[in-house]
Amino acid sequence: MSLPPPSPSPSSRPTPRRASRPLRLRDVVVGGGAPITVQSMTKTDTRDAAATLTEIRRLAAAGCEIIRLAVPDEEAARALGKIAPASPIPVIADIHFDHRLALLALAGGVDGLRLNPGNIRTRQHIREVARAAADRGVPIRVGVNAGSLDPAMAARYGGVTPEALAESALAEVALLEAEGFQDIKIAVKAFDLAVMMAATRLVAARCPYPLHLGVTEAGLPEEGMVRSAIGIGALLLEGLGDTIRVSLTGDAVEEVIVGQRILRCVGLRRRGPIIVSCPTCGRCQIPLAAIAREVEQRTRDLEQPLQIAVMGCAVNGPGEARQADFGIAGGKEAGLIFRKGQVVRTLPAAQLVDGLLAEIREFLAAGEPGPGKDAPPQAPPGTPRAGGSAT
Known part of the structure; x- marks a missing residue:
């Protein structure tokens, strides 16, 4: 039932x-x-x-x-x-x-x-x-x-x-x-x-x-x-x-x-990428923590609120991170690059990070529809200047 x-x-x-x-x-x-x-x-x-x-x-x-x-x-x-x-x-x-x-x-x-x-x-x-x-x-x-x-x-x-x-x-x-x-x-x-x-x-x-x-x-x-x-x-x-x-x-x-x-x-503002990564298990055959840190450091210049996944294996990686805008699922010899849970490329393990970043920057350069940069805090209509009275 x-x-x-x-x-x-x-x-x-x-x-x-x-x-x-x-x-x-x-x-x-x-x-x-x-x-x-x-x-x-x-x-x-x-x-x-x-x-x-x-x-x-x-x-x-x-x-x-x-x-x-x-x-x-x-x-x-x-x-x-x-x-x-x-x-x-x-x-x-x-x-x-x-x-x-x-x-x-x-x-x-x-x-x-x-x-x-x-x-x-x-x-x-x-x-x-x-x-x-x-x-x-x-x-x-x-x-x-x-x-x-x-x-x-x-x-x-x-x-x-x-x-x-x-x-x-x-x-x-x-x-x-x-x-x-x-x-x-x-x-x-x-x-x-x-x-x-x-x-x-x-x-x-x-x-x-x-x-x-x-x-x-x-x-x-x-x-x-x-x-x-x-x-x-x-x-x-x-x-x-x-x-x-x-x-x-x-x-x-x-x-x-x-x-x-x-x-x-807490879901109140988004500025720049967020990196999600799995905790690893016995299936992981790549230095996941180091790879995740490298991805985090190499995307710090981006202001778009992307979600980027770094997963330790191809068994569950794309499925578990299907909400991510982009991601990689590593393997000993080769790994996957995926977008919204769909595999877009397979690359040798040593090229995964470079390939992931190339996919992200190509996407951003093309101006494809996606989440935008968090707007700077501005005044709602009618907000008074300091010292004035609220309307």
Whole structure:
């Protein structure tokens, strides 16, 4: 007796994204249904404008769409006047302790500010920054971090709890709103995934502003990637989040690549090829891991969202990877090149990778119908410039 066709399960349906108020950073829109953006933070000394711009350009080439810079002192704040106008992507000044650095950053032409309620707590100082940002049409991110939580909030809620993080963010938001300022993003970050995720849900339920997702102090790449993928990815699958930053100890380019991969894995954006490969078994007679790595490295320049499969044998390869746009199934002496599960060529094993890449580039050069490059985040109709009111 055959079973009836299954009805779609709730888990197979994408969760609608949370509605949020859009804001602009130059021509990049955050919130309001715009594509989720990937951010990073420079690791250079901001006072060295030339080195910082070099790093920003590297990150932009890797897919970074918004960049944040540390502003530890007045010299760094003044360097923003050289960096921001020359940056290919919007620049956010990361401000701690001294609100005057925010005012200098605004004068230098930055596209956004990040304020930390944990160490900028004087109401008058926050008001001064809000007024100056409104005058220049510059959004503000209220960025709460578990490591620098306002001691008064920690005392009120019995420690670094989700409630303490959320309330710290919302209290600062209320001060900005009191000045008529609404071009706001919010982030509540922690190393503890349960705390970070619960705090984000609390904020999401109580305000309409876009959410920046991230796991602070995520660590070395091996663990930081996993920690970030779980924390950021789970919230994205719940429909929460409008922009993300993966924090890793190491090259910031890796942060961007991982961020793009998280978005790709949860089905929200696709930029560049995704490589799928089998885990191998006793049938595999080729160095599959090395081949998959070679394919990944040699297709990094492609921006089209192709799926490329690298399979270890011809027994199941084309069938298991039939959803792939292109793929190879290796053998000891020869292997197959396939497209959408259909074999198109048989080649000696040593020529498989070159043959695969030739097929892909021929396809792209011909301009055949297929998935296109992910469009840069742009404004939905009617999105206000920063500093204006939503329509």
